[in-house]
Amino acid sequence: MENIENMLKERKKTLDKVEVPEELGERLSRALNGKRVLKRRNNSWRIKAAAVCLAVLLAGYNFNTLAFYGKKLLGYDQVMNGTLKQLNELGKGQLIGKSHTFQNGVSVTLDGIMLDESQLLAFYTVHDPRGQVDSVNLQPIMQLNGLFGSYMAEGGQGEINEENTEIKWLMGFEPPFFLERTLHFKFGLIDDNTLEEGAISFKLDRTKAMGRTLKKTIDQTFELEQTKIKFESILASPTRTVIYGSIQNILEVARDQLRGERLRMNHLTVSLIANNNEVISQQGGGMSTDMRGITFEQSFDALPEDLQSLHIKLESMSVDRDVNEKVNLNKVETKREIEILGQEIEIDRVYESNDSTFVTITSDESTVxxxxxxxxxxxxxxLQNTVTENLDKLPDGRIRHTRTLHFPGKGDNLALHIERITFTELYNITFEVPVN
Structure with missing residues (x-):
């Protein structure tokens, strides 16, 4: 976390003053969280999901066309989790097998899809006969268009072959409206600073779609310190399990905005436990702000077939809050403790050196x-920069972080003006979700 205050200030100060229309911000956030990155992998399968590229030898196969053996899709094992592999073995999904070729010879083939109540999964291949597929610049915002709306990409992952001619992609999309019959898979290629758009149209075969395994209203609300969190519902389908909830409704968002106490949720840590001891692997999560307020969703793997019990554990939540605190400083004082939104911050030392003023503070590791x-x-x-000095672990397991803030200039009357603070609230609350 070295230099983190300065880095956040430099990178985010300007952007934070820009007010993006809420509906546009939500859709762009969800789309860009599905951005396909070949050489790194994000932890999200989300609204914020991302992509991994694994170089493997795919000897003995030709993946220019879709290969099925008894309705089983071949070539996507490296981008499927265990649940999707099982569904694939059962022949679930719909064959598409349609392609679009760009002027430079690069082609996109929509091999097949899987559809259930929680999402639509698209399996597609990007082929570059020049052997430069890792340099193909497809637009990060992909979508499916239908008669009743557009369905944005939520995230995915891909695999590149050793010859660098093909990438196999698995991309998740919002589930289409149940009356949709024809969808248009839209994408764009940027080549030589020119955007060329492409589309693949296909008909949905609803007989190949899968339903849901569990859908429950939760309606559980928890409050700690300054933040309230509500778990609203859970939807389990053959491909994944999604928990939906909210932090603030639209009136609470407006109230905090007027007070200058705007809340942003950075990260939510939630566990899903089946049959008392089986931890369901997490696929990702996301947050958005729209006319409903601040909402979140947490995505997990599918539930086991022999489900007897289900519990949700709320572990912690990291938030970013606007404040307007001014703390007078005295260069002769040695140590003083202040509290902001329940967060204890120690002012250890204030001193001058080389025409600059330095303020040393200590707080919990997550408090910034x-x-x-x-x-x-x-x-x-x-603030010019921040220097980390010590990390001390307390007997209760907390870590206290000491750092020094560097401000250019000197003077007689000093005051620390804090406009925004980030911290983590610990909950560690477990509750049961009825499964009958």
């Missing part, structure tokens, strides 16, 4: 002053 200034004789001075 993400926007902080120093008032020097009435003038607001930006």
């Amino acid at each position: 002053l993400t926007r902080v200034y120093l008032m020097i004789d009435g003038n607001e001075v930006e």
Whole structure:
């Protein structure tokens, strides 16, 4: 976390002052979280999911066309989890086998799909006969268009072959409206600074779709310190399990905005436990702000067939809050403790060196002053950098982080002006979801 306050200030200060229309922000966020990145993998299968590229030798097969053996899709084992592999073995899914070729010879083939109540999974191949498929610049925003709306990509993962001619992709999309019959898989290729668009149209075979295994209203609300979190419902399908919830409704969002106490949720840690001891692997999660307020979803693997009990464990939540706190500083004081939104922050030392003022503070490791200034004789001075000094583990397991804030300039009257703070709230609450 070295230099984290300064890094966040430099990278985010300007963007945080830009007000993006909420509906646009939500859709772009969900689309860009599905961005396909070949050389790194994000932890999300989400709204914020991403892509991994694994170089493997696919000897003995030709993947230019879709290969089925007894309705089983071949060539996608490396991008399927265990659940999808089992569904594939059972021949679940719909064959598409349609392609679009761009002017530079690069082609996109929609091999097949899997559809259930929680998502539509698209299996597609990107082929570059030049052997430069890792350099193909497909647009990060992909979508399915239908008669009743557009369905954005939520995230996925892919595999590149050793010859660097093909990538096998598995991409998740929002489930289409139940009356949709024809969908248009839309994408774009940027080549030589020119955008060329492509589309593959196909008819949905609803007889190949899978339903749901569990759908329950949860309606559980928990409150700790400054934040309230509500678990609203859970939807389990053959391909995944999704928990839906909210942090604030639209009126609460507006209230905090007017008060200058805007809340942003950074990360939510939730576990899903089946049959008392079987932890269901997490696939990702996402958050959005729209006319409903601040909402979230957490995605997990499919539930076991022999489901007897189901529990959700709320572990922690990291939030970012606007504040407006001014703390007067004294260069002769040695140590003082302040509290902001329940977070204890120790001011250890204030000193001057080389025409700069330094403020040493100690807080929990997760507590960060993400926007902080120093008032020097009435003038607001930006943070120049932050230096980590110590990380001390307490007997209760908490880690206290000592760091020094560096502000250019010196003066007689000093005050720390804190406008935004990030911290983690620990819940560790477990509750049961009825399965009958």
